[in-house]
Amino acid sequence: MSESLLEKLGKIGFSEYEAKAYVALLGKSPVSGYELAKLSGVPRSMIYETVGKLVARGAAMTLPKEGGAKYAPVPAADFLDQLHREHAALTTTLKDDLTALSAAPDLEYVWNIEGHENVMAKAIEMIEQAKGQIYLALLPETFLALQTALVTAVQRGVRVVIYTTANIDLPGGQIVVAHVSEETLGQARGLGVVLVIDSEEVLIGEWLTEAQAWASWTRSSLFVFVAEHHLRTDLYLPQILALLGEQALEIIQEEDRELFSRALESHTQ
Numbered sequence: 703m704s705e706s707l708l709e710k711l712g713k714i715g716f717s718e719y720e721a722k723a724y725v726a727l728l729g730k731s732p733v734s735g736y737e738l739a740k741l742s743g744v745p746r747s748m749i750y751e752t753v754g755k756l757v758a759r760g761a762a763m764t765l766p767k768e769g770g771a772k773y774a775p776v777p778a779a780d781f782l783d784q785l786h787r788e789h790a791a792l793t794t795t796l797k798d799d800l801t802a803l804s805a806a807p808d809l810e811y812v813w814n815i816e817g818h819e820n821v822m823a824k825a826i827e828m829i830e831q832a833k834g835q836i837y838l839a840l841l842p843e844t845f846l847a848l849q850t851a852l853v854t855a856v857q858r859g860v861r862v863v864i865y866t867t868a869n870i871d872l873p874g875g876q877i878v879v880a881h882v883s884e885e886t887l888g889q890a891r892g893l894g895v896v897l898v899i900d901s902e903e904v905l906i907g908e909w910l911t912e913a914q915a916w917a918s919w920t921r922s923s924l925f926v927f928v929a930e931h932h933l934r935t936d937l938y939l940p941q942i943l944a945l946l947g948e949q950a951l952e953i954i955q956e957e958d959r960e961l962f963s964r965a966l967e968s969h970t971q
Contacts, residue, residue, distance in 0.1 A: 714785065715759075719744045719752040724761050724775060732765050732772035760784060810922035818894075818915035821907040825897055826851045832860050832899040837933040839865040839896040845872075848895075865933055878938075896929055904929040 711721035719742075726742035727733070733741065739749040753773050756762035761781050765772045775781075815821050829836060829851040836855060840848070845866065856862050856874040863876045870877060894907040894915065904926045907917030920926070943950050 717752075717755070719748055720755055720759075720761075723749070723752050724756055727756075727762060727773060727775035728778060731774040732767070734770055734772050738773060810920065810924075812918050812920045812922065812925075815907070815917045815919060816915070818909055818913075821894065821905075821909070821915055821917040822847050824917065824919060825895055825905055825907070828897060828899050828903065828905060829855050834900050835861040835863070837863050837865075837898045837930055839933055840894065842866055842868045842870050844894055845870045863933075896933060898926060898930045898933060901926060901930060 707725065708718065708721045711724065712718070716724065722742040723738060723744050726738060730737075730741060735749045735753060736746065738744070738753060739746045742749075744752055753762060756775075757764055757773075760776060762773055762775050765774055815824055825848055829848060832855055836852070838848075838852075845852075845864070849872070852862055852864075852872055852875065856872065861876070862872065862874070863878065864870065864872065865878045865880060867880060869879060894909050894917070895905065896907075897905040903919065903921045905917055905919045906929065907915065909915030946953065
């Protein structure tokens with residue numbers, strides 16, 4: 703019997719004995735309580751209580767037979783479909799009930815997310831919920847994971863602006879390409895994505911590898927403003943300095959030049 707299968711059943715509320723009995727029933731049925739105890743490894747003293755719980759949760763059924771009752775499983779597909787419907791309905795009602803309890807505005811907390819798959823899932827969720835505008839900074843290789851969601855966003859009329867380091871294909875979207883040095887590009891590879899939607903929420907994710915990935919998400923108006931301001935202004939800085947040339951040194955105070963050193967070196971030499 704697969705240990706991982708028992709663990710999965712445990713995650714949807716089965717006790718260890720219930721999981722063992724249900725899996726045994728799927729393998730052979732109908733069986734008596736005595737037979738089920740032998741097949742499943744559940745102690746005989748616990749088997750009738752265990753199978754009674756399976757019947758109560760809709761995973762098994764009792765079949766009256768001469769000489770005593772026998773038990774059979776509700777087919778796995780039918781049971782899981784019913785369980786999914788019940789959980790979906792419960793989640794919907796809970797969302798409404800709990801939201802109604804929230805009289806105060808949403809707290810401006812920061813949610814830390816770990817794992818590349820979880821970070822990408824949150825980014826896709828945000829893109830799918832966007833109503834008016836999306837500002838997104840990423841490297842071209844990260845675009846592929848978000849492409850389908852972004853295409854759909856454009857199709858429903860959302861303004862999508864992407865800041866990246868090379869041309870990418872997103873019909874209807876606005877692509878801003880910032881040509882950066884190899885040194886800067888190397889430093890940027892740890893930054894996976896900066897995503898702002900509708901000026902309401904921001905996700906900043908970074909990863910060294912898919913196994914070492916993390917992100918922070920928040921609705922904090924201050925963090926959202928800073929991130930959106932960065933995306934909409936700072937990435938134009940190299941082009942602006944290129945146009946200014948030597949005049950940039952006259953405009954930028956000496957004590958602040960270190961902040962602009964890389965851009966100044968590339969455009970004033």
